[in-house]
């Protein structure tokens with residue numbers, strides 16, 4: 001069996017290095033930028049955003065809260081104060097309007113870890129691994145809510161690598177990082193050697209929750225030039241949720257990626273040598289000129 | 300055959316749903332086990348002022364660290380994995396940095412969730428724990444020396460902590476000034492534990508229930524009962540017989556030897 005070719009080189013040849021990494025660079029810049037907003041205070045004394053991804057206060061006035069954490073608190077029978085509730089509502093509204101899993105690709109610090117594991121797998125040519133059912137993350141989500149309700153505590157925060165990593169980066173000195181490193185390492189090794197794209201793709205309930213709230217968001221990837229597709233499969237090789245791509249290439253009604261699982265990471269856009277894909281907002285961008293938008297035809 | 304398809308689909312859907320529910324239950328149990336040890340806070344970790352009781356606190360605190368950020372004395376920290384408190388929750392170690400008992404209680408003001416209760420307006424009413432003199436063999440004052448440091452640093456000196464005079468049997472002519480904590484007034488700020496001059500503090504702030512002990516409901520203290528009943532006897536109609544017993548004979552005393560038996 002011949003190994004699948006590595007995605008990337010063909011796009012670089014066709015479009016140049018920069019165009020073949022545009023969205024990747026933008027995403028890394030965004031991830032670093034969000035981190036810098038949190039770190040400006042403790043490191044430089046410039047307090048723009050205070051707190052962590054769980055709840056933060058921007059410029060002393062704007063609260064933002066992780067709605068999944070607030071939901072667990074609610075089912076654990078604590079009614080948070082207005083600041084946290086308002087913060088959760090704002091985040092909920094923003095992701096519902098944009099796209100839920102934008103969080104995964106553009107904000108979450110664990111994304112860098114799982115992207116790294118996937119890149120290393122491609123480089124090593126490792127193709128095997130446990131293929132976990134992607135619906136498992138909904139089961140984990142339900143389990144976390146159940147544990148919160150029965151145990152009366154915010155259950156997922158006991159193990160959540162997302163907030164643990166972020167907290168360690170924002171609140172820990174290199175000395176106190178301690179065991180938080182081990183959480184990052186565990187996720188990396190899991191994705192590298194056990195289940196490819198396993199953590200974000202099948203287990204993480206934070207991503208699953210954002211997926212549920214933001215499937216109708218306006219930020220989308222589409223394939224307006226799908227006629228040019230030469231079936232090189234590079235997009236499938238880089239996409240963290242490859243099952244979302246096929247419909248945009250084949251569906252006669254819409255060339256948009258409609259699945260709630262798409263993180264709008266734009267790697268398919270970067271890596272396609274034929275420039276088939278576009279990442280954009282609403283009808284400008286992907287939907288322009290394409291068949292009318294139809295929602296709800298894909299799970 | 301075609302008519303079987305919806306039935307098969309439905310059966311499949313039900314089976315998937317049932318498996319999903321079992322999976323969620325399995326995970327909830329796993330998380331429950333992980334949560335079990337975190338339900339009680341280690342005795343060395345103190346919560347910020349106004350913190351809800353531990354079990355409620357864990358359903359309320361989202362581990363945002365806003366209280367930590369707004370504490371001007373860097374008293375509070377967010378627990379690392381494996382620390383004395385549940386990972387990510389705020390706590391302080393009084394021996395390292397005690398709570399300075401800010402009048403405006405900025406940590407409570409900062410909390411967005413109510414895990415730190417905004418009804419706490421007067422820091423003297425905070426109950427982060429209670430100090431207790433644990434080192435009865437090491438405390439310098441108990442040994443008969445004069446240290447008094449814990450007493451002097453207490454923000455509620457003579458209310459939360461006082462010095463009780465006891466006769467020093469060893470020298471016969473001096474007094475022990477024993478630090479005694481009044482758990483009703485102690486806020487648990489930990490300044491005493493922080494200041495204790497010993498290598499390992501002889502006075503420590505512990506969770507109030509641990510520090511205080513409990514007599515038990517069935518136990519009455521005679522003198523308190525008596526005060527409550529005024530002059531009346533405990534049991535109506537009881538005859539109070541005069542106390543009778545051994546009366547020591549008057550012995551002649553050598554002058555000047557009263558203090559050295």
Ligand code: SF4
Pocket residue numbers: 347348369370371372373374375397398399400401404405406407422
């Ligand atoms: S009362 Fe002041 S010193 Fe004590 S924990 Fe709160 S902010 Fe820190």
Ligand code: SF4
Pocket residue numbers: 359360361362363364365366367388389409410411412413414415
């Ligand atoms: S501010 Fe409140 S919710 Fe945030 S870490 Fe402190 S106690 Fe927890």
Ligand code: SF4
Pocket residue numbers: 429430452453454455456459460480484485486487488489490491492504
């Ligand atoms: S902890 Fe110590 S210093 Fe603080 S109020 Fe209690 S006795 Fe005083």
